Amino acid sequence: MLLGLDLGTGSLKALLLDFDGQVRGEASRPYPVTAPHPGWAESDPEDWWRAAAEATRAAVGPLASQVVAVGLSGQMHGVVLSDSAGQPLRPAILWADSRSVQELGALKALPASLRHRLANPLVVGMAAPSLLWLERHEPRPYTEARWALQPKDWLRLRLTGQAASDPSDASGTLLYDLLADTWAWEALERLGLRAELLPPILPSGAVAGHLTRAAAHWLGLPEGLPVATGAADTAAALLGSGLAVGQVQLTVGSGAQIAVLLDTLQIDPTLRTHRYRAARPQQWYALAAMQNAGLALEWVRNLLHLSWEQAYQEAQQAPAGCDGLCFLPYLTGERTPHLNPLARGVWAGLRLHHQRGHLMRAALEGVAYSLREGLEALGTAIPPQAPLRLSGGGSQEPFWQQMLSDVLGRPLVSTPTPSASARGAALLAGMAVGIPLEVARSETPVSEPQNPIYEEGYQRYKQLYRQLSSWF
Numbered sequence: 001m002l003l004g005l006d007l008g009t010g011s012l013k014a015l016l017l018d019f020d021g022q023v024r025g026e027a028s029r030p031y032p033v034t035a036p037h038p039g040w041a042e043s044d045p046e047d048w049w050r051a052a053a054e055a056t057r058a059a060v061g062p063l064a065s066q067v068v069a070v071g072l073s074g075q076m077h078g079v080v081l082s083d084s085a086g087q088p089l090r091p092a093i094l095w096a097d098s099r100s101v102q103e104l105g106a107l108k109a110l111p112a113s114l115r116h117r118l119a120n121p122l123v124v125g126m127a128a129p130s131l132l133w134l135e136r137h138e139p140r141p142y143t144e145a146r147w148a149l150q151p152k153d154w155l156r157l158r159l160t161g162q163a164a165s166d167p168s169d170a171s172g173t174l175l176y177d178l179l180a181d182t183w184a185w186e187a188l189e190r191l192g193l194r195a196e197l198l199p200p201i202l203p204s205g206a207v208a209g210h211l212t213r214a215a216a217h218w219l220g221l222p223e224g225l226p227v228a229t230g231a232a233d234t235a236a237a238l239l240g241s242g243l244a245v246g247q248v249q250l251t252v253g254s255g256a257q258i259a260v261l262l263d264t265l266q267i268d269p270t271l272r273t274h275r276y277r278a279a280r281p282q283q284w285y286a287l288a289a290m291q292n293a294g295l296a297l298e299w300v301r302n303l304l305h306l307s308w309e310q311a312y313q314e315a316q317q318a319p320a321g322c323d324g325l326c327f328l329p330y331l332t333g334e335r336t337p338h339l340n341p342l343a344r345g346v347w348a349g350l351r352l353h354h355q356r357g358h359l360m361r362a363a364l365e366g367v368a369y370s371l372r373e374g375l376e377a378l379g380t381a382i383p384p385q386a387p388l389r390l391s392g393g394g395s396q397e398p399f400w401q402q403m404l405s406d407v408l409g410r411p412l413v414s415t416p417t418p419s420a421s422a423r424g425a426a427l428l429a430g431m432a433v434g435i436p437l438e439v440a441r442s443e444t445p446v447s448e449p450q451n452p453i454y455e456e457g458y459q460r461y462k463q464l465y466r467q468l469s470s471w472f
C-alpha cells in the first residue's frame with residue numbers, strides 16, 4: 001500500500017491507497033494559522049509534526065506493515081528555517097503572509113533578464129521576499145539556519161534526515177529559474193541571500209530518503225520505508241485527479257486555485273498569473289491563485305456564529321445579489337489578479353434590513369467573484385468552455401457549487417478523487433518505488449451554469465475594488 005501525506009494550510013491529510021488505487025484509509029488533523037501581527041500568517045511546524053503522526057495512525061490503523069512507500073505534498077511558497085536535523089528555528093512563514101511588502105523592492109530591482117527567468121509575478125508570501133525579511137529583521141535564525149525549506153520538504157527532512165526539494169515546490173519560491181529548471185543562482189547572489197540554505201532538487205517521483213527509526217516510531221510505520229520527494233499541493237492535485245494537458249482544475253481550500261496543465265512553458269506576458277512546474281517532468285501549469293476562499297468564508301462564518309450547515313441555510317434565504325450588499329474577500333491581500341498585498345476585506349452597501357444570511361451570502365458571492373476574476377486573468381491559457389474539475393475541502397456543498405457555476409459561467413465536474421493532493425502524493429510514492437498506479441479519469445457532472453443573476457453583482461464587485469484600491 002502507498003501512503004500520501006498532504007500538509008495543507010489548515011490540516012494534514014493522510015490517504016492510504018492499495019495497488020488498485022482504492023482508498024483503504026483516510027484521516028485528517030487540523031492545526032492553527034496564527035497572525036501574531038496584522039498581515040502575518042504563521043504555523044508551528046511542531047503542530048504539523050503532531051498532525052502527521054495522528055492522521056497517519058488514524059488512516060493506516062492495522063495496515064501499517066503493508067505500507068511500502070510514503071509520498072508528500074504540501075502548501076506552497078512559505079518558508080521554514082530549520083537546523084540540520086529539522087528543528088525549526090522559528091514558526092513557518094506561510095503563503096498568506098504579507099509582511100514582506102518592502103522586500104519586494106529588491107526583487108523588482110533585479111535585471112529584467114533575471115526577473116524573466118523567475119517567470120512569475122513578484123508577490124509577498126513567497127520564500128524569496130520572506131527570506132529577505134528574515135535576513136533583515138531576524139538575523140539570528142536566518143544566519144543560524146542550515147536549511148530554508150518548503151513545508152512538505154521540512155516534513156520530509158524530519159521523516160528521513162535528508163533535505164531536498166522538487167521542481168514543483170521550488171518553482172513557487174521566486175528563487176527558481178524556470179527556463180534552466182534549477183535554483184536561480186544568479187538572482188540569489190544579486191539578492192545577497194544564502195544560497196546554501198536551499199536544498200538539492202530531486203524529481204517529484206524519486207526516493208528522497210528513508211524513514212528514520214524515530215520517525216517510524218512516531219508515525220507507527222516500519223523503519224526504513226522509502227519516502228518520495230513529492231510535490232507542491234497544486235501540482236500533486238493535478239496528478240492525483242488525472243488532469244490531462246489542456247484540462248482545467250478549480251481547487252477550493254483555504255485559498256482557491258484555477259490551474260491548467262501545459263506541455264510547454266508559456267510565460268504570461270502580463271505576468272499577472274503564475275507558471276509553475278508540474279509533478280511530471282516536462283509539464284508545467286498556468287495558475288490563478290486567489291488568497292481568500294475557505295479562509296475568508298471560515299472567518300465570516302465564525303464571526304456570525306454559524307455552523308457550515310447554518311451558514312448555507314441562512315445564505316439561501318437571502319436573495320441573489322443580497323439587496324445590494326457586496327463583499328470583497330481580500331482579508332490577506334490578494335494575488336491574482338490584483339497582486340495587491342494591501343487589498344483588504346470589505347462589506348459595502350449595508351442596510352438596516354440586512355440579516356446574517358445576507359452577510360454570509362455576500363461573502364460566498366464575493367469569493368465566487370474573486371474566482372471569476374482569476375479565471376478571466378488566465379485569458380487564452382484556458383480553453384474556452386472547458387469544464388472546471390472541482391477539488392479541495394471547500395467545494396462540497398451543492399448550493400455553493402451551483403453559485404460557482406453560475407458566476408464562472410462554466411460547468412463543474414468532479415472526479416472520484418476528493419483528496420486529490422493526498423492522492424497525488426501517494427501516486428508519487430508509487431512512482432518512486434516502481435509501482436505506477438492507474439489514475440481514474442472519469443468525470444461526473446456537478447453543476448451547469450443556469451442563471452445569469454450574478455452578472456450585475458460581478459460588475460459592481462469589480463467597480464467596488466477599483467474605487468477602493470487607492471484607499472487600501
Ligand SMILES: Nc1ncnc2c1ncn2[C@@H]1O[C@H](COP(=O)(O)OP(=O)(O)O)[C@@H](O)[C@H]1O
Binds near residue numbers: 397
Ligand atoms: N462547507 C464548506 N464550504 C466552504 N468552505 C469550507 C467548507 N468546509 C470547509 N471549508 C473551508 O475549506 C478549507 C479546507 O479545505 P482544504 O482543502 O482541506 O484546505 P487546506 O488544504 O488549505 O487546508 C478551510 O479553509 C475551510 O474553512
Ligand SMILES: O=C(CO)[C@@H](O)[C@H](O)COP(=O)(O)O
Binds near residue numbers: 254287
Ligand atoms: O498558494 C497556493 C498556490 O499558489 C496554494 O497551493 C497554497 O499552497 C495553499 O493551498 P491550500 O492549503 O489552500 O490548499
